[in-house]
Amino acid sequence: MYRLTVKGIVQGVGFRPFVYRLAKSMGLKGYVKNTGDGTVEIIIDSRVDEFVERLRKEKPPIAVVESVRVEEVDLKPPEDFTIEKSGGSRKELSLPPPDVATCDACLNELFNPKDRRYLYSFISCTDCGPRFSVAVRLPYDRENTTFVDFPLCSECSKEYWDVEDRRYYAQSIACRQCGPDYELVLGNRIIRGLDGIIRAAELIDSGKIIAIKGLGGYHIACITDDEVVWNLRKILNRPQQPFAVMARDVEAVKRVAKLSSEEENEMLSYIRPITVLRKKDVNSFFAVAPDLDTIGIMLPYAPIHHILFRFLKADFIVLTSANMPGEPMFIDDGVFSLALDAVLRHNLVIANRVDDSVIKFVGNHRMIIRRSRGFVPKTFSLNVNINAIALGAELYNSIALLKDGKVVLSQYIGNTANFRTYNEFFKKAIDFFTSFLRMDRINAVICDAHPLYNTSRFAEKLAEDANSKLVRVQHHFAHGMSVMAERGIDRAVAIAVDGVGYGFDGTTWGGEVLLIDFENRRFERVGRLETLELLGGDLAVRFPLRVLFSAVYTEKGDYNILEPYSRYLRSGENFELFAKQIDEGLALAKASSAGRYLDACSAMLELCFERTYEGEPAMKLEACVKEGEPYYEPIISSEREEAIYPSPCITEGFEAKTSEVEVLRVKPVICDALERYLEGETKSTIAYQVIDYLACGLAEIAARAARKAKADVVMSGGVAFNSYLTPLVEKYLSEKEIRLFVNEEVAAGDNGISFGQIYISKFLEELA
Amino acid sequence: MKLIRKEDGAGGKYMMDFLRKHVISRFDSKAGEIALSELDDSSDFNGYAFTTDSYVVSPPVFPGGSIGSLAVCGTANDLAVMGAKPAVMSMSLIVQDGFSVETLDRILDDMAEWLEKIDAKIITGDTKVVEANIGIAVNTTGIGLRNEHLEKNLSIVREYRSYPYSWVRDRGLAEGDAVIITGNIAEHAAAIMASREGFGFELDVESDVYPVWLFLKNALETGGITAMKDPTRGGIAAALNEIAEKSGVGILIEEEKIPIRDDVKSFCDVLGLDPLMMANEGKVVMGVVADLAEEVLKALKKAGQKDAAIVGYATSEFREVVIETTIGTRKIMPPPTADPIPRVC
Numbered sequence A: 001m002y003r004l005t006v007k008g009i010v011q012g013v014g015f016r017p018f019v020y021r022l023a024k025s026m027g028l029k030g031y032v033k034n035t036g037d038g039t040v041e042i043i044i045d046s047r048v049d050e051f052v053e054r055l056r057k058e059k060p061p062i063a064v065v066e067s068v069r070v071e072e073v074d075l076k077p078p079e080d081f082t083i084e085k086s087g088g089s090r091k092e093l094s095l096p097p098p099d100v101a102t103c104d105a106c107l108n109e110l111f112n113p114k115d116r117r118y119l120y121s122f123i124s125c126t127d128c129g130p131r132f133s134v135a136v137r138l139p140y141d142r143e144n145t146t147f148v149d150f151p152l153c154s155e156c157s158k159e160y161w162d163v164e165d166r167r168y169y170a171q172s173i174a175c176r177q178c179g180p181d182y183e184l185v186l187g188n189r190i191i192r193g194l195d196g197i198i199r200a201a202e203l204i205d206s207g208k209i210i211a212i213k214g215l216g217g218y219h220i221a222c223i224t225d226d227e228v229v230w231n232l233r234k235i236l237n238r239p240q241q242p243f244a245v246m247a248r249d250v251e252a253v254k255r256v257a258k259l260s261s262e263e264e265n266e267m268l269s270y271i272r273p274i275t276v277l278r279k280k281d282v283n284s285f286f287a288v289a290p291d292l293d294t295i296g297i298m299l300p301y302a303p304i305h306h307i308l309f310r311f312l313k314a315d316f317i318v319l320t321s322a323n324m325p326g327e328p329m330f331i332d333d334g335v336f337s338l339a340l341d342a343v344l345r346h347n348l349v350i351a352n353r354v355d356d357s358v359i360k361f362v363g364n365h366r367m368i369i370r371r372s373r374g375f376v377p378k379t380f381s382l383n384v385n386i387n388a389i390a391l392g393a394e395l396y397n398s399i400a401l402l403k404d405g406k407v408v409l410s411q412y413i414g415n416t417a418n419f420r421t422y423n424e425f426f427k428k429a430i431d432f433f434t435s436f437l438r439m440d441r442i443n444a445v446i447c448d449a450h451p452l453y454n455t456s457r458f459a460e461k462l463a464e465d466a467n468s469k470l471v472r473v474q475h476h477f478a479h480g481m482s483v484m485a486e487r488g489i490d491r492a493v494a495i496a497v498d499g500v501g502y503g504f505d506g507t508t509w510g511g512e513v514l515l516i517d518f519e520n521r522r523f524e525r526v527g528r529l530e531t532l533e534l535l536g537g538d539l540a541v542r543f544p545l546r547v548l549f550s551a552v553y554t555e556k557g558d559y560n561i562l563e564p565y566s567r568y569l570r571s572g573e574n575f576e577l578f579a580k581q582i583d584e585g586l587a588l589a590k591a592s593s594a595g596r597y598l599d600a601c602s603a604m605l606e607l608c609f610e611r612t613y614e615g616e617p618a619m620k621l622e623a624c625v626k627e628g629e630p631y632y633e634p635i636i637s638s639e640r641e642e643a644i645y646p647s648p649c650i651t652e653g654f655e656a657k658t659s660e661v662e663v664l665r666v667k668p669v670i671c672d673a674l675e676r677y678l679e680g681e682t683k684s685t686i687a688y689q690v691i692d693y694l695a696c697g698l699a700e701i702a703a704r705a706a707r708k709a710k711a712d713v714v715m716s717g718g719v720a721f722n723s724y725l726t727p728l729v730e731k732y733l734s735e736k737e738i739r740l741f742v743n744e745e746v747a748a749g750d751n752g753i754s755f756g757q758i759y760i761s762k763f764l765e766e767l768a
Numbered sequence B: 001m002k003l004i005r006k007e008d009g010a011g012g013k014y015m016m017d018f019l020r021k022h023v024i025s026r027f028d029s030k031a032g033e034i035a036l037s038e039l040d041d042s043s044d045f046n047g048y049a050f051t052t053d054s055y056v057v058s059p060p061v062f063p064g065g066s067i068g069s070l071a072v073c074g075t076a077n078d079l080a081v082m083g084a085k086p087a088v089m090s091m092s093l094i095v096q097d098g099f100s101v102e103t104l105d106r107i108l109d110d111m112a113e114w115l116e117k118i119d120a121k122i123i124t125g126d127t128k129v130v131e132a133n134i135g136i137a138v139n140t141t142g143i144g145l146r147n148e149h150l151e152k153n154l155s156i157v158r159e160y161r162s163y164p165y166s167w168v169r170d171r172g173l174a175e176g177d178a179v180i181i182t183g184n185i186a187e188h189a190a191a192i193m194a195s196r197e198g199f200g201f202e203l204d205v206e207s208d209v210y211p212v213w214l215f216l217k218n219a220l221e222t223g224g225i226t227a228m229k230d231p232t233r234g235g236i237a238a239a240l241n242e243i244a245e246k247s248g249v250g251i252l253i254e255e256e257k258i259p260i261r262d263d264v265k266s267f268c269d270v271l272g273l274d275p276l277m278m279a280n281e282g283k284v285v286m287g288v289v290a291d292l293a294e295e296v297l298k299a300l301k302k303a304g305q306k307d308a309a310i311v312g313y314a315t316s317e318f319r320e321v322v323i324e325t326t327i328g329t330r331k332i333m334p335p336p337t338a339d340p341i342p343r344v345c
């Protein structure tokens, strides 16, 4: 007899029934059972090599087989093959699987008029359906999910207990007799079941805006016609931010967007993320994605979407999460406060809010912009024997938890500067995951170095209450570490590019080249972008003309050349006042920020004068690029300043040492590009050149540092999503035979920063 | 070597940390009800309220007043927000060699004028002339008296709940209490900035420097006030956070109810300043028993504070100071970390 111990994502994913069916089909005798530590134990009597091979090859879609240990054991062969009761104590993490898009087998039944789940909106099986979003507590069994409200009817119960059935032990099983269902609230009428869904499809086709309760929260749906979408923008107070679109099928996607086979595979994977694709016609979907050359599209992933499209005439609908900007997505009736035409809702409680995930291909890299549905709560290995929790930064937040050598990254939480997001989502996610993971003891609480982030202030309290160590990791070091954690490397030169982050010197950073070397304990700011003055602090982030002005005025000493831009000033503003404010140093912040540099360029090219959503000026700059040639050579000066730190964290009695820092000048480029633009050079040419300048400058500085430190280069931060910047940095580095790693498993933006923060756990003892 | 930073004295979070670490660790003492470590606006001994404050401001004379009016009103206000009637003060002048005597006279005149209005006296003082480039710095220390308005207020509050304090304390706010701001905010800081040389902002605003006792006695007489602070450095953001933290309750503020002049608001908007964090020198932030809030508001208006407004309520739903914007989103109003404006008061 042989004992096989299978490690990986093997519980709650239909793994045991699969093993059962495989063993039966091979005529083997023995048993399979879940152990208490998250592994699966299989006993078989023969043909072990063939069995293991087929086990790896034919496993259920979301199961991950990390390792199979085989040992020979002395046991009496049983008569048959059986599934044994779970046993043992629970030592290792055993989380529910992520939510899985409806599988093909279920789709066949869904559209088979003879099937008892014909057009039933909660069809699912062992291989698909809601998982994380309905999990209340561990272990992942039906009574611990919100499906507990729906006792199985006799037919479902038969399927659930029948080892031969493809719904054997599927926790999300349901049917029209016993399961949850949809209803349409239309004025004071309620239309139940399929009729309600059909009516909803009609309403959408006729240009109405309706809310639809989905898997992880409420969406708002409407057709993509400009007029309807502009109206939606008014309701949601979202003047410009692109909306996600759901397309009927891949063919529809291909009609409107360029789709590579990699992108197609991602879109069709069980995660079904929103995928940012290049529009075929830049002017299409104008109101959906104003002034952008890209559009975020996803394919139907829940039965409700498939049923809707069966009745919809439209091939595309806007499907955006239902929330006011910055607030968490509605998961219950709060959606009614919006002025919508109807609400299509169901009666299954959503235990965990999960937004749609967003990915984008940048060069050859699949990058994650928002890591949520389908990804969460998959774990990462980090073999450190402490319990830690990292609370992220502020915008696009997530949290990360370390227990038993595994890191769990929470779903996308969003903007924690918003009180409801902070209070009703962030705090609850902490409660949920710490109790889910039974984190009775927290050794370290990790947060950003920014003293004013709600997350940092919460971390202080949490550390005090839990009597644990508080660790404040500098923002851009954390970005770099998020790539290092993915790769498991301890030494790298990091290019960290984003909008804002609190620097070691109390100023704003965001265009950094850092040496992060845990092996030799060297932490250094080896390079940075030239400092820009932010006129009015956050105000300059919102109105990028202010950044352009201060770049020009401080470089040239006057602002005559900006005369043509005076028509973009807001009421009460004038350039004279701006100049005085700079001269007096009044309400000025300083930032070495790639985001602000791109903002200034965006204003220079008259692309964006008010930022209404995160990244808007830079995205519009990117959208206006077609192609181009390099034009500017890097201008790098060396400045002596505090730049060598004892650790990537801000600590008590912290002392930095001075060193030569390579500063990539940006003001001369802004001024020169401005002149050329005013003399008639095209927007797209200049847009390419200013991005190329940033890429070659950062690559140059990083390359020098990488050679010196004999390290690879990693790149992270929200600006790394730029379709041109990251591939150009990669190109310039590869010309110097230096490798670049970017984030592939977690978000490069602040949605992934908690993952970088938690990596510090590995070094806490050495740094102490 | 560790050096003092500007933030260590800016009235925000860093200053709190600094005080806890260096000052309170050495002198956590009290003579009456209120300990130094409680960082109330004044402390007390033998039934008297007692406080001190030093004033540095550039320019020393500004629209609506001078460092002299600040020195008298500021110290009187720290007494008044305890419910104490300002009675006597000391004065200490530190003047730079070469300072204009004419300006000094103007400053002292302002002091005399306000002392008379609030019926208080300076009964001791000191003067030093120094080489250091400081212009002028003034310290005043004040003593305040218990009075019938305070007693009446406390007895009315106690009709509603137990209030175990003998002064109006920062920590007195409780769930449900209304929060009142007694007038338009940010005017002192805005006036000083607009008047700075070379700027020439077209903003016609004067400092709001004023002794709040003159209207507080009416409000106390009406009764129901449970907590008070004068929102000077760090503005109403700092004052509200201190009250919330010491009282252990949250505060929900409606942004559109906060009294502020339109021109001051757009002045702040153009420069990128946050009016909630800007200094006031004649305003009070107070908590009032909900049932009595309208009455107290009426009394304040009658006493000349016509822009006073109920801006929000204390809540036990959360512990933060939260501001709800006109479009319904909520954000946390954090205590300021540093003076957002360089050295206005």
Ligand SMILES: [Fe+3]
Pocket: A475, A479, A498, A499, A500, A501, A717, A718, A749, A750
């Ligand atoms: Fe960032």
Ligand SMILES: [Mg+2]
Pocket: B041, B078, B229, B230, B232
């Ligand atoms: Mg005070």
Ligand SMILES: [Zn+2]
Pocket: A102, A103, A104, A105, A106, A107, A124, A125, A126, A127, A128, A129
């Ligand atoms: Zn299925």
Ligand SMILES: [Zn+2]
Pocket: A152, A153, A154, A155, A156, A157, A174, A175, A176, A177, A178, A179
């Ligand atoms: Zn059923």
